[in-house]
Amino acid sequence: MINWPTVCTPKELGGLGILDLERLARALRLRWCWFRWKHDSRPWVGLDIPCDKSDRDLFNASTIVTVGKGNKASWHSSWVNGAAPKNLAPSFRKSRKIFTVQQALNNNYWIHQVCPLHTSAEFREYTSLWEQISLIDRNPDMNDEIIWRWTSDGNYTTKSAYRIQFVGQARR
Secondary structure: OOOHHHHOOOHHHOOOOOOOHHHHHHHHHHHHHHHHHHOOOOOOOOOOOOOOHHHHHHHHHOEEEEOOOOOOOEOOOOOEOOEOHHHHOHHHOOOOOOOEHHHHHHHHHHHHHHOOOOOHHHHHHHHHHHHHHHOOOOOOOOOOEEEEOOOOOOOOOHHHHHHHOOOOOOOO
8 A cells, every 4th residue: 555645745845756646737737827828829828728716726826916907917816915806805705707907997896796795804804905906006008917926037837836736735
């Protein structure tokens, strides 16, 4: 009998360093998300990419977006001081619709997605989010920019995407 989770753990965490194919596949799928941002001239841009919600959540948590025009960054991107609005105000996960920052900020469309407010916690989250969004300095003449958190140069690598999936795992 083999303890595969231990075998597939990196050596510095006490494993044997054998690749975990599920985590490697996720790291490779995240590359599609990165290419969607960085290489918008590719012929498949605009089509559905083979990423699920977990992939998109990991990608959004692993990136920092600087909003310019707001036409590339989604409301779920990490663009409010390095965090996504859905993480700053978890009570507002009601809306399933995905829209760009540009769409959300146009005539304060995002407000209609979170109202009505029912609890004091929702009201506190709403006012905090409103304040943080109002402090964002957007430049509509610039394109949205993205930085990968886990490399020194800010560019995506499959290796860093694979390694980040082991963060928080204790040494065996």
